[in-house]
Amino acid sequence: MHFQLTDDQRALQTGVRELLAGRFGREALRAAVDAAGVDGSGARLDRGLWRELGEAGFFALCLPEADGGVGLGLPEAVLAFEEAGRVLLPGPLIATHLAAGTVPGAAEGLTVVTAVDGVVDGTGGGALVEWLDEADVVQGDASGAVPLQSVDPLTPLHRVHAVVGNRSAGRWGSPLLERSRELGGGWAQPTTAGADNSFAELLGAAEQLGGATRTCDMAVRYARERQQFGRPIGSFQAVKHLCAQMLVRTEMARAAVYAASVTADPLDIATARLLADEAAVRGARDCLQVHGGMGFTWEADVHMYLKRAWVRARRGQSTAVHEESLAADLLLPEKR
Amino acid sequence: MDLTYTEEEEEFRAGLREWLTKVLPGLPPKPDPGDWPARRAYDLGWQRMLYDAGYAGLHWPVDAGGRGATPTQHLIFLEETERAGAPYVGANFVGLLHAGPTIAAEGTPEQRARWLPPILRGEEVWCQGFSEPDAGSDLASLRTRAVRDGDDYVITGSKIWTSHAEVADWCELLVRTQPVSDDVPKHRGITWLVMPVDAPGVTVRPLRTLAGSTEFAEVFLDEVRVPVGNRVGAENDGWRVTMVTLSFERGTAFVGEVVACRRVLGELAREARVNGRWDDLVLRRRLGRLNAEFRALWRLTQWNVSESERTGGVPGVGGSVFKLRYSHARQELYDTAAEVLGPDSLDLSREWTLDRLSSLSYTIAAGTSQIQQNIVAERILGLPKDRNGRKDG
Ligand SMILES: Cc1cc2nc3c(=O)[nH]c(=O)nc-3n(C[C@H](O)[C@H](O)[C@H](O)COP(=O)(O)OP(=O)(O)OC[C@H]3O[C@@H](n4cnc5c(N)ncnc54)[C@H](O)[C@@H]3O)c2cc1C
Numbered sequence: 001m002h003f004q005l006t007d008d009q010r011a012l013q014t015g016v017r018e019l020l021a022g023r024f025g026r027e028a029l030r031a032a033v034d035a036a037g038v039d040g041s042g043a044r045l046d047r048g049l050w051r052e053l054g055e056a057g058f059f060a061l062c063l064p065e066a067d068g069g070v071g072l073g074l075p076e077a078v079l080a081f082e083e084a085g086r087v088l089l090p091g092p093l094i095a096t097h098l099a100a101g102t103v104p105g106a107a108e109g110l111t112v113v114t115a116v117d118g119v120v121d122g123t124g125g126g127a128l129v130e131w132l133d134e135a136d137v138v139q140g141d142a143s144g145a146v147p148l149q150s151v152d153p154l155t156p157l158h159r160v161h162a163v164v165g166n167r168s169a170g171r172w173g174s175p176l177l178e179r180s181r182e183l184g185g186g187w188a189q190p191t192t193a194g195a196d197n198s199f200a201e202l203l204g205a206a207e208q209l210g211g212a213t214r215t216c217d218m219a220v221r222y223a224r225e226r227q228q229f230g231r232p233i234g235s236f237q238a239v240k241h242l243c244a245q246m247l248v249r250t251e252m253a254r255a256a257v258y259a260a261s262v263t264a265d266p267l268d269i270a271t272a273r274l275l276a277d278e279a280a281v282r283g284a285r286d287c288l289q290v291h292g293g294m295g296f297t298w299e300a301d302v303h304m305y306l307k308r309a310w311v312r313a314r315r316g317q318s319t320a321v322h323e324e325s326l327a328a329d330l331l332l333p334e335k336r
Numbered sequence: 337m338d339l340t341y342t343e344e345e346e347e348f349r350a351g352l353r354e355w356l357t358k359v360l361p362g363l364p365p366k367p368d369p370g371d372w373p374a375r376r377a378y379d380l381g382w383q384r385m386l387y388d389a390g391y392a393g394l395h396w397p398v399d400a401g402g403r404g405a406t407p408t409q410h411l412i413f414l415e416e417t418e419r420a421g422a423p424y425v426g427a428n429f430v431g432l433l434h435a436g437p438t439i440a441a442e443g444t445p446e447q448r449a450r451w452l453p454p455i456l457r458g459e460e461v462w463c464q465g466f467s468e469p470d471a472g473s474d475l476a477s478l479r480t481r482a483v484r485d486g487d488d489y490v491i492t493g494s495k496i497w498t499s500h501a502e503v504a505d506w507c508e509l510l511v512r513t514q515p516v517s518d519d520v521p522k523h524r525g526i527t528w529l530v531m532p533v534d535a536p537g538v539t540v541r542p543l544r545t546l547a548g549s550t551e552f553a554e555v556f557l558d559e560v561r562v563p564v565g566n567r568v569g570a571e572n573d574g575w576r577v578t579m580v581t582l583s584f585e586r587g588t589a590f591v592g593e594v595v596a597c598r599r600v601l602g603e604l605a606r607e608a609r610v611n612g613r614w615d616d617l618v619l620r621r622r623l624g625r626l627n628a629e630f631r632a633l634w635r636l637t638q639w640n641v642s643e644s645e646r647t648g649g650v651p652g653v654g655g656s657v658f659k660l661r662y663s664h665a666r667q668e669l670y671d672t673a674a675e676v677l678g679p680d681s682l683d684l685s686r687e688w689t690l691d692r693l694s695s696l697s698y699t700i701a702a703g704t705s706q707i708q709q710n711i712v713a714e715r716i717l718g719l720p721k722d723r724n725g726r727k728d729g
Contacts, residue, residue, distance in 0.1 A: 001408050002338045003642040075337050220717045235720040240713035247712055248660050255636035262339050271628040320621060327624030330605035
């Protein structure tokens with residue numbers, strides 16, 4: 001057992017981080033938010049950036065080399081999506097990633113693919129589609145979609161009412177699944193759509209992990225700089241303990257997300273989702289609290305992390321479904 | 337990232353399983369929890385069996401009589417023994433996990449030869465005399481005095497919360513050998529001594545815990561003489577000596593417990609299924625959430641163990657992250673058990689009721705959760721120390 005990043009994985013992580021820092025740093029993020037406007041109506045995808053991501057192999061990471069991909073696995077995809085989550089990279093990244101190899105141009109970053117996130121669990125509300133107006137290809141049936149005013153200025157959303165049953169089957173392409181078959185061993189393959197939906201869940205959890213890591217860093221940096229009562233607010237225990245718990249939640253989520261990327265086990269993925277959602281949403285909330293009045297402004301970045309975390313937490317299966325499947329697992333006889 | 341075990345690791349696991357299957361049925365019946373002499377004999381007997389089979393001191397260095405096993409092998413050992421229902425480390429805890437490793441790291445050859453083999457062979461029990469009535473979280477403010485008199489230290493003071501003191505042979509004792517002054521900060525004048533618990537002047541008064549048992553004790557020291565040769569490390573250097581062991585662990589501290597918690601969680605689900613509370617959606621989801629929690633804690637354990645394998649030991653701060661989350665999760669587990677049990681949760685004869693009571697110590701013992709959060713904030717995240725409060729560290 002060696003549950004640590006390999007040198008290659010570290011190099012990949014650094015590479016993606018540097019690429020994104022150069023191409024989608026803080027100024028770019030603020031510019032995108034300014035263009036989107038308070039109501040998000042001006043949100044546009046940067047096609048140039050999308051192509052650069054394609055050229056760098058971001059969408060083709062898991063596509064076999066024979067098909068023009070990078071030929072890596074789910075752990076590497078998770079590391080890349082964690083970095084994307086850290087900088088709040090906008091766009092239907094997961095749908096495009098999963099479409100690489102089946103939708104022409106997706107792997108190269110030439111085609112923007114979105115998907116109907118069609119879970120209808122009886123609670124109403126219908127399915128959501130991110131970035132519908134900007135996408136070239138939609139997986140699933142988005143007819144009759146109506147825009148809603150997205151809470152996250154950088155994630156335009158449409159609502160689709162008419163989807164029935166579980167997610168629209170076959171909505172994702174399945175290169176990841178193929179890849180998983182090649183690698184063998186422990187990879188989840190219930191049905192094609194099911195497995196890819198699982199991978200979508202995991203990549204979303206990876207983005208949440210990146211967001212959680214970043215809000216912890218932001219809170220700590222602010223707590224060191226901001227002075228009140230003649231000393232840094234980070235010297236107050238109430239603030240310290242908020243920050244400590246942010247780190248604890250982030251490190252728990254990291255272990256869960258990375259492990260799920262190795263096993264691709266559906267229950268490991270459910271675990272990763274629950275822990276990463278918790279780390280991202282509560283992390284952004286606590287980060288906001290540490291920033292005081294500044295945290296309540298549009299100008300500070302904190303709110304964008306919180307809003308994106310909310311959007312991601314709504315994707316795919318609900319918390320209730322994950323908790324129920326993890327509960328059901330407890331009744332199974334122990335495997336050794 | 338690799339979660340599969342190597343061939344050697346699997347061989348080690350298989351050998352251990354085989355041995356456990358062979359020996360566990362022959363164990364004597366578990367002693368009554370209130371019968372300390374019987375518990376001591378039982379725990380030492382188990383340690384002796386481990387010794388004879390070559391599993392004693394697995395994680396100790398070879399030159400200290402240990403097996404020098406990797407952290408992963410130690411993880412496998414703790415996982416398998418727990419799964420097989422083998423006895424806990426019990427009364428051997430301080431000897432095997434704290435005093436022994438400290439002597440191995442800081443002791444003279446004579447000290448190692450005197451104290452380490454009996455720990456490994458299951459012949460002697462140790463306890464830890466650190467905390468005092470007025471020195472808990474602020475351990476460095478301890479006041480038990482040791483004054484040099486010829487070849488002895490003469491010790492006067494008192495210790496508290498000393499686990500297993502009733503049945504211990506030896507006590508790893510922190511004493512003050514230099515009074516605190518403007519020039520001597522509190523963590524300077526401390527010395528690490530080995531005290532025989534049966535020395536004249538030592539009085540052990542058991543303390544009853546809220547669970548009704550006498551797990552720990554007050555230890556009164558009235559002019560107790562301890563030979564200078566029982567000092568480990570230099571005089572006044574005891575704080576550092578202590579930290580050498582306390583601040584390094586290999587991520588394995590709670591392996592067995594996490595495995596046990598996962599087993600209990602399965603039992604809770606089956607019990608809920610039987611008594612009908614499984615139909616309560618809120619309870620069911622809470623159990624599902626706990627499953628995620630303990631699965632993640634297991635992954636974090638594997639992560640920390642692998643990290644310590646890579647770096648040769650994780651600084652204790654990584655352990656703080658784990659302990660914070662684990663101690664809370666354990667309490668949540670037994671609070672959920674109470675939901676499963678319903679009215680039976682008030683019945684002390686139910687195993688989980690006692691376990692729920694014991695779980696309350698987890699956020700207090702070995703550094704309270706507040707102290708752990710201070711450690712994480714200051715030593716990992718680099719937040720400034722509180723100027724009004726502690727000046728230690
Ligand atoms: C079951 C059990 C077994 C034990 N076994 C042993 C043993 O074998 N040997 C041994 O030496 N000791 C042992 N202990 C003692 C244990 O280490 C102490 O209880 C612990 O360090 C806390 O000290 P205290 O009890 O004096 O509490 P205090 O330090 O008085 O703390 C009281 C409260 O104040 C809070 N607090 C204190 N300082 C701060 C701070 N700076 N910032 C924020 N909050 C703070 C604490 O978090 C806590 O909530 C044991 C304890 C238990 C419960």
